Amino acid sequence: MQEQEKTQDPTSQPIEAGEPQASESSQAEQASAASSGHEQRLAAAEAKASEMQDAFLRARAEAENIRRRAQDDIAKAHKFAIESFAEALVPVKDSLEMALKLETPSIESLKEGVEMTLKQLSTAFERNRLVEVNPQPGEKLDPMKHQAISMVPAQQEANTIVSVLQKGYMISDRLLRPALVTVAQ
Incomplete structure (x- = not known):
């Protein structure tokens, strides 16, 4: 029975001093396996870094687009800020021009026209706060x-x-x- 144990498990034999514990081929296999594991982790880390860089560049581009759109909106707001006020003043100007076109206005008609024009102007002021x-x-x-x-x-x-x-x-x-x-x- 002892012989069977010896033949079944060759690694269970006592190791003598000065004899290497593992063969050179098993050490190479272990180094190769460790190297392969490191390469896989390195490849995964490089893929993750590439993904993160791409996400960063996209986020930066999106932020730049938002900033540019906001600047355009502000420029348009400044450009057209008085649009509603101008729309309210156009009828006032029209009334004044019509009053000047009259050939022979009477004092009463001028006064009535000025009062109506002032009312239009006051309405324009109210609408535009x-x-x-x-x-x-x-x-x-x-x-x-x-x-x-x-x-x-x-x-x-x-x-x-x-x-x-x-x-x-x-x-x-x-x-x-x-x-x-x-x-x-």
Whole structure:
């Protein structure tokens, strides 16, 4: 039975000192297998890096396209920002031109035409959020909306509006032109 064990498992024999543990061919096979595993991992890593580089380049191109489209949109918005306001002013201009074409206008017809034209202009201002700044006498001076031209002695509280020389205007919440006012000393 011992002989069968010896013949069945040749690696179970005792190894003598100075004798190599594995044959040179098995070492080469192991090195080849390890090298093959490293090559496969290297190939997989290179494929992954190539994939990532491609994804990066696509994302960068997409970001550049978005930036370019946004710049185009901003340029168009600046170019056509007053389009609705211009559309609202065209009828006002038409009315003024028609008034000038009249051969012999009467004072009443001129006044009526000017009133209608002013109404058209006021409507255009309202539609485009252009609001008058017209303070009433006695109101407190607001330096964010009013510009004091002079200070006059008056029988009212100091720094209050005495008179309005010129109305001001605001577009939404932004001051376009301050109201010119005189203020009490």
